[in-house]
Amino acid sequence: MVNGLVQGVGFRPFIYRIAIRHELTGWVQNTNENVKILVTGTSENINQFLISLKEEVPPAAMIEEMIAKEVEPAFFPEFSILGSHNLSDEITEISPDIAVCDDCLEDMGKPGFRLDYAFVNCTNCGPRFTIISDLPYDRSQTTMSSFEMCPDCRREYETVTDRRFHAQPTACNLCGPHYQLYVRDLLISDQIDTITTCISDKIDEGGIVLMKGLGGMHLACDAFNEASVARMRELKDREGKPFAVLFRDIETLEEYAELSEIEKQSLLSWRRPIVLLNKKKKTPSPELAQNLNAGLNLIGVMLPYLPIHHLLFRKLKTQAIVLTSGNFSSEPILIENQVALKDFSPLVDAIVLHNRDIFNRTDDSVVRVIGEKERVFRRSRGYAPAPVRTALNTEGIVAFGAELTNCFCSGKGHKAFLSQHIGDLQNIETALFYESTIARLLKLFRIRPSLLAVDMHPSYVSTRTGSESGDFPLVRVQHHHAHIASCMAENRLDEKVIGIALDGTGYGPDGNIWGSEFLICDLNEFTRELHFEYIPLPGGDLAVEEPWRMAISYLYKVFGREFTEIDIPAIKRMDSEKTGLIIQMIEKKINCPLTSGAGRLFDCVASLLDLVQVASFQAEGPMRLESLVIENCQESYEFTIETALNFDLMIRGIIEDLKQNLENTIIATKFHNTIIQAAWCAAEILRKKQGISKVVLSGGVFQNKYLLEGVINLLEKNKFEVFSHAAIPANDGGIALGQLAVASKRRELKCV
């Protein structure tokens, strides 16, 4: 019996091949629980078979558990693949979508029925999660069900030794889905050659094209053309947020971005995520458009993963295109053909659609390599819906997640199924996507809810959805406890730890906005031992978007009203009327909730350095600060820890440095070093008090490479055992897993 990601990834044909090779008879069968194998033969051959089974697994398969036992001898004339069997409510896993494989690319170049066929796939590659509507994974339960296989495809599908044996989405030019090209909602062509010629011309001429892909639509334009990128921003109503870039191939990409071996592996993996890389200082000409990534040195890049990407690059003159989700700002990625034609026809130069429906919407996933490990920031195409193995029993638990960057999570046995990235629930379209996806995934994974978990925030859409989801016991989990629990669940920890959550905002039970929490906690409960000192958030949410407000808040705290006299550019340029107003708000406590959010301190410093006064995308301040960091600067500022972590001395230090005209790069690095030192000092205090030396790191601030590497190194140097996120996002996309872990622990302790 084999458990894990073993369905829809060419596992049974693989078993067949190795069984034949080792002269065994018997059978292999998919059930909705696992894959069962029975072999007969000499013990020597069976041992060899077991070795091959472990060592030669297909690229996208993952064996989680394998149980082998002897059974009553029986006679089988041959080795065969039995039909799928529906055993119970248990399920095996659903494979994420897989980038087109090299063999299929080769088929696309050969004369025959798959010449230039843009939907070519096999058991090693192609669509999976995005087209599956139910289990077990059979063509009839996918959006390929409407396409009848032609005799050639059928023959391959039924030939055990063929690479397309039981490849559910298999198709060809004759029988499968195809693309159509529209210009201004007029159908122009359904011939792939005409289509790719037309859209590559449009892109090379500076146009914008909407293209239906695997998990949704993309907008594409030339990544070297400043004017096209500017037009794309206007179209998407997306002022500054960096765009992802699809490069022709790894060699070209390498000319533009610094690339480590691990980053290369991520880029080339079958998951094909967007990988965040440092742009090279010197790049060939032409240079990538400056307005692609808001002038940051970080750039999100990926490599072709669909057959049509490869077909396009055969014709494109440009080496790279912007490939960004086809949607309007903060709406979910578009999947419906009719909506695409209606909404985008007047806005873009061409629309390329296809007639294979997308059942489960996915975005491109985003990862970054930190500390020589791939860390997932946005978990969607290629990653979802693979489960996380949990130490505790999660059966029937549904966790609803946070508000922004939402993902939800549901439990089955010792597996937690985290949904694909959903997005910002404050957007109505996204909230609808959220609700429908919950219903779909619960059905797909056959989950019967018995316990619900939500954030403590009373007005989160997710909290309301959870509270209104039927008459089940409800667990409310504090946001930062959930962050730490998420990282604990990912690392299978179930004990008392020191938790450091550095984050933007989260609801605190004391009525304040938390966000830099040093906890002693286990999965059940936490005590809040330390945090950054509270600071007024003048204007509430507005202060999150406008870092200058945070600068005033900190300056006022440290220097009082006299700060306006300080002679540094950021302060000199402040509008005295507005400044006066903010000071009044703080003094009279009008619309000034208190926050301990670490992100706000980053915002304040970004404002003092005059990097960002009004953010044009989320976390712009922290990202710009990080992008200034230099190597080989060990200096830091002073800070104090009493009942809370106090950074007044650091603010004074930064002001002094600014007066001395010290370079921003040095100040930004000293600031980062200070936060790293502070995290370590706080951890030391908790270790002394509690005797615990396991530290768990979570929260969006830990997406900062310099900071995460710095904190891990310093803590490890001081003999702490450090745990951080890798497969699960450190940002609010990981919250649901934490909620689920807390709920499951409380159920085990009979606290719910």
Ligand code: ZN
């Ligand atoms: Zn393939």
Ligand code: ZN
């Ligand atoms: Zn066919």
Ligand code: FE
């Ligand atoms: Fe958070």
